[in-house]
Amino acid sequence: MARFSQDILELSNEMEAKIGQRLREIDAIVDFNQWKVIDAFQKHQVSDFHFAASTGYAYNDRGREVLDEVYADVFGAESALVRPHFASGTHTISTALFGVLRPGDELLYISGRPYDTLHKVIGEPGDGTGSLRDFGIGYHEIALTEQGEIDWNQVEMMITPTTKVIGIQRSRGYDWRSSFTVAQIGEMVARIRSIREDLIIFVDNCYGEFTEQLEPTEVGVDLMAGSLIKNPGGGIAETGGYICGKAAYVDMAAYRLTAPGIGREVGAMLGTTRGIYQGLFLAPSTVGQAVKGSVYAAAMFEAVGYTTKPGWQDERTDLIQAVSFTGPDHLIAFVQGIQRAAAVDSHVVPEPWDMPGYEHPVIMAAGTFIQGGSLELSADAPIRSPYIGYMQGGLTYSHVKYGVLMALQSMKDRKLL
Numbered sequence: 001m002a003r004f005s006q007d008i009l010e011l012s013n014e015m016e017a018k019i020g021q022r023l024r025e026i027d028a029i030v031d032f033n034q035w036k037v038i039d040a041f042q043k044h045q046v047s048d049f050h051f052a053a054s055t056g057y058a059y060n061d062r063g064r065e066v067l068d069e070v071y072a073d074v075f076g077a078e079s080a081l082v083r084p085h086f087a088s089g090t091h092t093i094s095t096a097l098f099g100v101l102r103p104g105d106e107l108l109y110i111s112g113r114p115y116d117t118l119h120k121v122i123g124e125p126g127d128g129t130g131s132l133r134d135f136g137i138g139y140h141e142i143a144l145t146e147q148g149e150i151d152w153n154q155v156e157m158m159i160t161p162t163t164k165v166i167g168i169q170r171s172r173g174y175d176w177r178s179s180f181t182v183a184q185i186g187e188m189v190a191r192i193r194s195i196r197e198d199l200i201i202f203v204d205n206c207y208g209e210f211t212e213q214l215e216p217t218e219v220g221v222d223l224m225a226g227s228l229i230k231n232p233g234g235g236i237a238e239t240g241g242y243i244c245g246k247a248a249y250v251d252m253a254a255y256r257l258t259a260p261g262i263g264r265e266v267g268a269m270l271g272t273t274r275g276i277y278q279g280l281f282l283a284p285s286t287v288g289q290a291v292k293g294s295v296y297a298a299a300m301f302e303a304v305g306y307t308t309k310p311g312w313q314d315e316r317t318d319l320i321q322a323v324s325f326t327g328p329d330h331l332i333a334f335v336q337g338i339q340r341a342a343a344v345d346s347h348v349v350p351e352p353w354d355m356p357g358y359e360h361p362v363i364m365a366a367g368t369f370i371q372g373g374s375l376e377l378s379a380d381a382p383i384r385s386p387y388i389g390y391m392q393g394g395l396t397y398s399h400v401k402y403g404v405l406m407a408l409q410s411m412k413d414r415k416l417l
Contacts, residue, residue: 004405005412012405015299019312023292026316033210033284040073041281051274058268067276068264071232071242074280076218080244081254081264082228084237084272088372089206089227090117092241096225097121097132099243099253100200101165106138109167110155110188113141114204116174116358116382138162148177150188156195165200166192170216171207171318174382174390176309181317182212186219193220200249206230207318207374207392210287223249229373231319234282235395236275238370286375287319290393293377293400294321297391300404304417319375319392330416331387335365337407338379338391341399342367352383360384377403 050063058064064082071080086092101107107122114122122139123131133139142154168188172179180188189201203216203224209231217224226232228240243253254263298312298321307324310316325331332352339350345367352361360382368376377394381387394400411417 004409008405008408008412011300011303012401015296015303015312019295019299022295022312026288026292026295029211029213029291030284030288032213033287037074037281037284040070041277043073044069046070046277051277053271053273054268055270056268057266059266061267061269063273063277064267064269067273070277070280072244075215075224075244077224077244077246077250079247079250080242081250081257082240082242082276083257083267084228084240084269084276085257085267086227086241087239088117089204089225089230089241090115090121092225092227092243093118093204093206094121095256096202096223096243096249096253097165097167098135099256100202100223100249101132101137103136104138104162105164106140106160106162107132107165107167108155108158108163109139109141109169110150111167111169111180112144112175112177114167114169114173115171115206118204119359144177150191152191155192159195159199163196163199165202167202167204168216168221169204171204171320172309172322174388176322176324176386176388178310178314179208179318179320181315182214182216182219185216185221189220207320210284211291211317211319217245222246223253228276228279229370230375231287232280232283233276233373233375234279234286235370235373235375236279236282238272238275240272240276286395289395289397290319290375290377290400291316292397293394293404294319294391296397296401297321297323297404300408304408321391323389323391325387325389328383328387329414330411331381331383331389332363333411333414333416334389334407335363335379335381337410338377338403339365339367340410341377341403341406343399344369358382379403379407 044066054061067082068080071082123133125133127134201222203221205224205226223245225243228237295312298308301323309322352363355362364380366378375393379391381389
């Protein structure tokens with residue numbers, strides 16, 4: 001049994017009393033989203049026969065078809081494509097973008113540089129990797145203002161006749177900025193429509209699902225993607241991703257996932273359907289546990305002198321809690337402390353390494369039941385200045401609390417606190 005120093009335990013009690021009202025506000029969001037999910041299940045009369053496995057071509061897999069319909073309703077979209085065949089969030093986003101973009105088109109990201117793993121998807125002209133640019137698709141990005149807001153002057157200047165898709169990353173990624181709320185995304189949609197109505201607005205929704213009462217597709221976003229081993233999988237789905245939005249664009253993504261003329265009509269679920277349904281059912285509650293843990297983490301690290309984003313009192317629109325450390329030793333001790341709190345692989349000591357898809361050495365605490373499952377308690381950080389650690393997930397609030405205490409104790413033991 002782990003033992004924490006008395007001063008850390010006393011601080012924990014003080015912070016839990018302080019954040020009580022915020023935790024109750026999160027519970028209200030959980031109730032809203034839980035009931036929304038149940039309503040969608042009931043509307044489509046989900047039954048146990050929908051959980052049956054399919055094989056081969058899997059034509060007429062009714063469980064797969066109803067799963068798409070349930071997701072579309074939950075996310076307020078015309079259509080959805082939910083499949084275990086998506087290998088990661090990056091694969092899902094890539095499929096959506098390749099689905100709607102054609103050679104000569106242009107993708108314009110207005111939320112700054114996207115998450116590191118998308119850089120290879122965007123690529124360079126003639127790089128031979130099959131990236132967007134290798135296929136003759138143009139790409140530009142617009143940095144956020146110093147206040148972390150969309151630079152609308154630049155947006156209006158950069159939109160050209162070849163611009164087809166506007167990309168928005170909801171979550172902060174590896175940036176020291178606030179994540180965008182759904183209300184802010186709704187304002188972006190209105191502003192973009194006033195510039196050009198025919199632009200396709202795409203949102204990377206990873207880490208954001210069920211943290212608020214609305215989703216981006218409910219405020220006018222055309223196409224959206226996310227990962228099932230993040231929020232909507234509820235810690236149960238073992239793999240996969242979803243794409244939702246306007247039916248025509250989802251169909252185009254489906255043609256990219258399989259083949260033109262085939263699209264969503266095939267794809268054996270191979271026993272994954274039950275877990276995806278059950279994960280969606282659990283997701284609002286599990287996401288709420290993780291969000292409450294992030295509030296606790298922010299309060300604890302602020303109390304010992306670190307800067308956090310978001311702060312414990314701030315509105316939450318994703319799972320990610322960023323903490324700014326004073327150097328690499330503090331950052332590494334934090335991540336290693338989170339790993340020590342894991343139920344799986346707690347004996348493993350993470351070290352920075354050159355992880356595929358990333359541009360700097362990365363250290364990751366990932367003691368998870370599902371490899372890379374970031375709705376489970378995890379932490380990661382690129383080893384670069386400024387030294388910012390990113391913690392996310394937690395299937396239970398108690399586990400997040402344990403992880404934060406372990407991280408602080410690890411730092412204290414190394415005389416870094």
